[in-house]
Amino acid sequence: xxxxxxxxxxxxxxxxxxxxxxxxxxxxxxAMCAPFVILVVMSFWTQHAFEFDTTLTLNNYREAIEExxxxxxxxxxxxxxxxxxxxxxxxxxxxxxxVAFHVHRHKLVWIILMTLPFWTSYLLRVFSxxxxxxxxxxxxxxxxxxxxxxxxxxxxxxxxxxxxITLAHAWAAFAILPIYVSLEKIDRSLLxxxxxxxxxxxxxxxxxxxxxxxPGVIAASxxxxxxxxxDYITPALVGGPDGIMIANLIQAHxxxxxxxxxxxxxxxxxMIIVGLISVIYIWMTRxxxxxxx
Amino acid sequence: xxxxxxxxxxxxxxxxxxxxxxxxLYVPVLFLPLFSFNDSIYIAFPLKEFTTKWxxxxxxxxxxxxxxxxxxxxxxxxxxxxxxxxxxxxxxxxQYRMPGRKPMVFTIMLPLVIPGIIMGVALLILVSxxxxxxxxxxxxxxxxxxxxxFSMATLIARFEGFDRSMExxxxxxxxxxxxxxWRVTFPIVFPGILAxxxxxxxxxxxxxxxxxxxxxxxxxxxxxxxTQLRFPQKLPGVLALGSIILVVxxxxxxxxxxxxxxxxxxxxxxxxxx
Amino acid sequence: xxxxxxxxxxESLSKHFGPVKAVDRVDLTIGGGEFFSxxxxxxxxxxxLLRMLAxxxxxxxxxxxxxxxxxxxxxPHHRPTNMVFQNYAIxxxxxxxxxxxxxxxxxxxxxxxxxxLVDEMLELVKLSGFGERRSDELSGGQRxxxxxxxxxxxxxxxxxxxxxxxxxxxxxxxxxxxxLRALQQSLGITFIFVTHDQEEAMTLSDRVxxxxxxxxxxxAAPKEIYNHPISIEVADFIGQMNFIDASVAGLEDxxxxxxTACLGRIEAPAAAPFVREAANIVVAIRPENLTLSRxxxxxxxxxxxxxxxxxxxxxxxxHFYVSVEGREKPLVVAAQEGQTSLGQSLENDTPVWLSWPDxxxxxxxxx
Numbered sequence: 001x002x003x004x005x006x007x008x009x010x011x012x013x014x015x016x017x018x019x020x021x022x023x024x025x026x027x028x029x030x031a032m033c034a035p036f037v038i039l040v041v042m043s044f045w046t047q048h049a050f051e052f053d054t055t056l057t058l059n060n061y062r063e064a065i066e067e068x069x070x071x072x073x074x075x076x077x078x079x080x081x082x083x084x085x086x087x088x089x090x091x092x093x094x095x096x097x098x099v100a101f102h103v104h105r106h107k108l109v110w111i112i113l114m115t116l117p118f119w120t121s122y123l124l125r126v127f128s129x130x131x132x133x134x135x136x137x138x139x140x141x142x143x144x145x146x147x148x149x150x151x152x153x154x155x156x157x158x159x160x161x162x163x164x165i166t167l168a169h170a171w172a173a174f175a176i177l178p179i180y181v182s183l184e185k186i187d188r189s190l191l192x193x194x195x196x197x198x199x200x201x202x203x204x205x206x207x208x209x210x211x212x213x214x215p216g217v218i219a220a221s222x223x224x225x226x227x228x229x230x231d232y233i234t235p236a237l238v239g240g241p242d243g244i245m246i247a248n249l250i251q252a253h254x255x256x257x258x259x260x261x262x263x264x265x266x267x268x269x270x271m272i273i274v275g276l277i278s279v280i281y282i283w284m285t286r287x288x289x290x291x292x293x
Numbered sequence: 294x295x296x297x298x299x300x301x302x303x304x305x306x307x308x309x310x311x312x313x314x315x316x317x318l319y320v321p322v323l324f325l326p327l328f329s330f331n332d333s334i335y336i337a338f339p340l341k342e343f344t345t346k347w348x349x350x351x352x353x354x355x356x357x358x359x360x361x362x363x364x365x366x367x368x369x370x371x372x373x374x375x376x377x378x379x380x381x382x383x384x385x386x387x388q389y390r391m392p393g394r395k396p397m398v399f400t401i402m403l404p405l406v407i408p409g410i411i412m413g414v415a416l417l418i419l420v421s422x423x424x425x426x427x428x429x430x431x432x433x434x435x436x437x438x439x440x441x442x443f444s445m446a447t448l449i450a451r452f453e454g455f456d457r458s459m460e461x462x463x464x465x466x467x468x469x470x471x472x473x474x475w476r477v478t479f480p481i482v483f484p485g486i487l488a489x490x491x492x493x494x495x496x497x498x499x500x501x502x503x504x505x506x507x508x509x510x511x512x513x514x515x516x517x518x519x520t521q522l523r524f525p526q527k528l529p530g531v532l533a534l535g536s537i538i539l540v541v542x543x544x545x546x547x548x549x550x551x552x553x554x555x556x557x558x559x560x561x562x563x564x565x566x567x
Numbered sequence: 568x569x570x571x572x573x574x575x576x577x578e579s580l581s582k583h584f585g586p587v588k589a590v591d592r593v594d595l596t597i598g599g600g601e602f603f604s605x606x607x608x609x610x611x612x613x614x615x616l617l618r619m620l621a622x623x624x625x626x627x628x629x630x631x632x633x634x635x636x637x638x639x640x641x642x643p644h645h646r647p648t649n650m651v652f653q654n655y656a657i658x659x660x661x662x663x664x665x666x667x668x669x670x671x672x673x674x675x676x677x678x679x680x681x682x683x684l685v686d687e688m689l690e691l692v693k694l695s696g697f698g699e700r701r702s703d704e705l706s707g708g709q710r711x712x713x714x715x716x717x718x719x720x721x722x723x724x725x726x727x728x729x730x731x732x733x734x735x736x737x738x739x740x741x742x743x744x745x746x747l748r749a750l751q752q753s754l755g756i757t758f759i760f761v762t763h764d765q766e767e768a769m770t771l772s773d774r775v776x777x778x779x780x781x782x783x784x785x786x787a788a789p790k791e792i793y794n795h796p797i798s799i800e801v802a803d804f805i806g807q808m809n810f811i812d813a814s815v816a817g818l819e820d821x822x823x824x825x826x827t828a829c830l831g832r833i834e835a836p837a838a839a840p841f842v843r844e845a846a847n848i849v850v851a852i853r854p855e856n857l858t859l860s861r862x863x864x865x866x867x868x869x870x871x872x873x874x875x876x877x878x879x880x881x882x883x884x885x886h887f888y889v890s891v892e893g894r895e896k897p898l899v900v901a902a903q904e905g906q907t908s909l910g911q912s913l914e915n916d917t918p919v920w921l922s923w924p925d926x927x928x929x930x931x932x933x934x
Contacts, residue, residue, distance in 0.1 A: 017389025021397065024382035024441065028401050031438040035415035042418055091314070098311040101301055108554040112547060117318050119492065119550075120542040121499035123515050124535045127522070128321045131328065131336050131532075138324055141337035169321060172314075191300045192623055193656035195643040197670030197721065207669075211660045223406065230408020232502055237522075247410045254414060254506070264418065267411055299623045299643055 043264035060265035077245040084167040085224040092176040100183035118173035129166040130237050133157040158240020166234050175220040182216025326536035347533040364514040371436040371497035376489045379444025387452040402442045413506035427509040435503035440493040451485025484552045491549035495542045574599035580629035589615040591781035604760045604768040607778035613761045621650045649718035650727040655710045657702040664698040670721045688716040725757045765805050777801050799934045809898050811850045829893035835928040849931045854901035856927035860920045867922035875917045
C-alpha cells in the first residue's frame with residue numbers, strides 16, 4: 001500500500017505540489033477559517049456579563065440592522081472609505097505613470113521609495129498626522145507663529161476629513177503598486193501605433209493607456225476600500241466623535257461594552273456589506289470596460 | 294534627452310508631480326523626529342531648544358526595555374515561521390502544476406485584504422473559546438497569519454526566476470530532496486529568504502491591531518506606545534521611540550526590497566508585487 | 568538620383584545611442600510610388616532608420632524631408648507616414664473593426680462613413696467577416712492583415728513596414744509577399760520595407776538599400792545589386808558568392824589581366840579606380856555562373872579543373888562543392904536540375920571542368 005502511494009506520489013506533479021503547499025495552506029486555513037466560523041457562530045449567541053447563552057438567536061442582527069446609530073456609522077464608514085479609495089487612486093495614478101513610463105534608470109529605487117512607507121509602522125504614520133493636524137499641532141502652531149491666524153483651525157483634526165486625509169496618506173504607498181504593475185505591462189508599441197495613427201498624447205492616454213490600466217486601477221481601489229472600512233487606528237486617533245467608524249464600535253463591544261456576540265454580529269454585517277459592494281463594483285467596471293472604444 | 298524614444302520622452306510636469314508625491318509621502322512622518330528633539334512637552338511650533346533628553350529618558354525606561362524585548366521575540370518567531378511557510382508555499386505554487394492553484398493562492402493572500410479588526414476579533418474569539426490564554430504566543434499566531442502573504446509574495450517573485458533544471462541536475466547527480474534543497478535551492482533563493490525574514494519581522498514589529506486584541510499583560514512595543522498616547526507628558530518620549538523605530542524599519546525594509554529586487558529580471562509585473 | 572523624384576529625402580542622417588552609431592550619415596532618396604527596401608542583418612540600423620522616418624526616434628544629426636517638408640519638429644501623429652509594426656501592435660481591448668477604424672477618429676467621419684471604409688479595408692485584406700473578432704482570436708497572419716488595414720485606411724503617402732512577414736511561416740510569407748506587392752502597385756503608395764531576408768527584398772522591391780553597421784552600402788535596383796555589387800560585404804550578403812584572391816598583372820584600355828589564386832590567368836573589363844597595376848583585388852563569381860562538364864569543352868574561353876567534394880540536392884537545383892588547386896575552400900557551383908550536360912548525377916571525387924563567361928567576373932576591392 002505504501003509503495004503504491006509512493007508511486008502515485010512520484011508520478012503526479014499535482015500531488016507533490018499539494019503536499020508541499022499543505023503546511024502553509026493548513027495553517028492559513030486553520031487560522032482563518034476556524035476563527036471565522038466561530039465568529040459567525042458567536043454572532044447568534046447572547047452575552048450576560050461573562051456568561052454566554054448559546055441558544056441561537058437573530059437578536060443581534062436585528063439590532064444591528066434596526067439601530068439607526070449602527071446604520072449611520074456603517075454608512076459613514078463606507079463613505080469615508082469610498083472617498084479615500086477614490087482620492088488615493090487619483091493621486092497615486094500620475095506617480096505610478098511617471099515611474100512606469102518616464103523613469104529609465106534606477107527604477108528599482110523609485111519603486112522602493114514609493115512603497116516603502118507602507119511597510120513601516122501604521123500606528124506611527126497615523127500618529128504623525130495627529131501631530132500635524134492637531135489643535136496645537138504643526139499646521140496650527142506653525143501658522144500662528146507666522147502670524148497668519150489667531151485662532152487654531154478647528155476643522156483640521158477630529159473630523160471625517162482628517163480621517164480621509166490620513167487614510168489616503170497611509171494607503172497610497174500600498175495602492176500604487178497594482179496601478180504601477182498594470183501600466184508597466186502595457187506594450188509600448190501599442191502607444192507608438194496610436195501615435196502613428198494620429199493620436200496626440202491626451203487621446204493616446206484616454207484611448208489606450210487608461211483602458212489597459214483599468215484592471216490595476218480596479219484592484220487598487222478595492223485594495224484600499226476593503227481594509228479601510230474596518231480601520232480602527234485612524235478614526236481612533238484623528239477621527240474624534242464625528243469621525244469614528246464601524247471598527248471602533250466593534251472594538252468597543254469587545255472591550256468596555258463587553259457584548260461579544262453583538263460585536264461579532266456587527267463585524268459580520270460589515271463584511272457582508274463590503275463583500276456585496278465589491279462584487280457589484282467589479283461587475284460594473286467589467287461592464288464599462290467591455291464598452292470602451 | 295535625444296537618446297530616449299518619443300513615447301517615453303521625459304515630462305517635466307510629471308516629474309514635478311512625482312517629487313511632490315514623494316514629499317507628501319515622507320514629510321508628515323518627518324515631523325516625528327523633528328519634535329523628538331524639541332525641548333518641550335507640547336508638540337507645537339515654534340520650536341524650542343534642541344535636546345536629546347527624550348531619548349535619554351527613553352533609554353532609561355525599564356518597562357520600555359521589556360516591551361522592546363517582547364516585540365523582538367515575537368518578531369523573530371513570526372519571521373521564521375512565516376518565512377518557512379512562505380518557502381513551502383512559494384515553491385509549490387511556482388514549480389508545480391496543480392489544478393486549483395489560483396484559488397489556493399488567493400486564499401493564502403486573503404489576510405492582506407481582510408480588515409485587521411475582523412481577523413483580530415475572530416482570532417480572539419477562537420482562542421478564548423479554546424481556553425487558550427492570551428499571551429505573546431497568541432500574538433505570534435496572529436502575526437504569522439498576516440505575514441505569510443507578505444512572505445509568499447516576496448518568495449514567489451524569487452522562485453519564479455528559478456531554473457528548475459538545476460534541481461533536476463542535482464537529483465540526477467544523486468541528491469535526494471533534502472540535500473537538493475540545501476545544496477541547490479536554498480543558496481539561490483537565499484536573498485529572497487533574507488528579504489522575507491526582514492520584511493515579516495518588520496511587519497510584525499510594527500503591527501498594532503492584532504497585538505492589541507491578542508495580548509494581555511505582556512505587551513508589544515506598538516501596544517505600549519498606544520497606552521502611552523494618553524499621557525501628554527509621555528508624548529515626546531513616544532516620538533523619540535517612534536523616530537528610532539521608523540529609521541530602523543525604513544533601513545531594514547529598504548534593504549529587504551533591494552535584495553528582493555536584485556537578480557530578479559525586469560519582467561513586466563515580475564518582482565514588483567508586494 | 569536621376570529619374571527618381573525625391574519624394575522622401577534623407578540627408579546625412581545619423582542616430583547615436585551613447586557611443587553606438589546605430590545610423591551613420593545615411594543619404595537616401597526615395598521616389599513616390601516606389602517599393603523601397605532597407606535590407607541588412609540585425610543591428611545594421613534599418614529599423615532605427617525606419618523609426619526616425621515615423622518620428623519615434625529623433626535624429627542626432629541630419630534631416631528628413633517628406634514631400635519637400637522637413638520632418639524636424641513634426642511629432643509622429645502629424646506625419647504623413649503610417650507604420651506596420653513588427654509585432655503588429657493590435658490593440659487588445661478593441662475588436663478588429665475598432666482597431667482598423669482607430670486612426671479615423673481625427674477625421675471626424677460619420678458612423679456610416681467610417682463603417683463603409685472599414686468594410687472596404689476588410690475586403691482589401693481579405694478579412695471580411697472577421698470584424699467582431701479580438702486580437703487573441705486571430706492567427707499571426709490575420710493580425711498582420713489587420714495591422715496593414717489599420718495603417719492603409721488612413722491613405723498615407725508613405726507606408727512603413729517593419730519586418731512585417733518575419734513571424735510567418737515560409738509558405739504564408741511567400742503568399743503575403745505577392746499580395747503586398749500587388750497591393751502596393753494598385754494603391755500607388757510609397758512602401759518602405761525593412762527586412763533581413765535578402766530574397767524577400769530582391770523579389771519585392773523597386774530599389775534596395777543594403778545596410779550594415781549604420782551605413783548604407785549600396786542603393787540600387789535588385790538586379791544591379793545582384794550582378795554588380797560594389798563591395799565584398801554587399802556581394803557576400805546577397806545570394807551566394809565565390810570569392811577568389813587575385814592580383815592585377817596587366818591593365819590596358821579598360822581591360823585587366825588578372826592572376827588568380829585558382830582560376831589561372833583571366834581577363835575582365837575593369838573601370839574601377841582600385842584596379843591598378845600590381846594591385847591585390849578580389850574576383851567574385853556567382854555559383855550559377857559556373858558550369859560543370861566532364862571534359863573541357865572547346866568553346867569555353869575560361870576553364871579550370873577540379874574535383875567534386877560534396878553535393879547538396881535542393882530539389883529544383885543542386886549545389887556542388889568543387890575543390891580546385893590553389894584554394895582551400897571549395898568553389899560553390901549551382902546547377903539547375905536538367906541543366907548539367909553530364910547525363911547522370913555526379914558523385915564525390917569525380918574530376919570535372921568548371922567554366923564561366925567573361926561577363927560573370929565581378930571585380931571587388933580587397934577587404
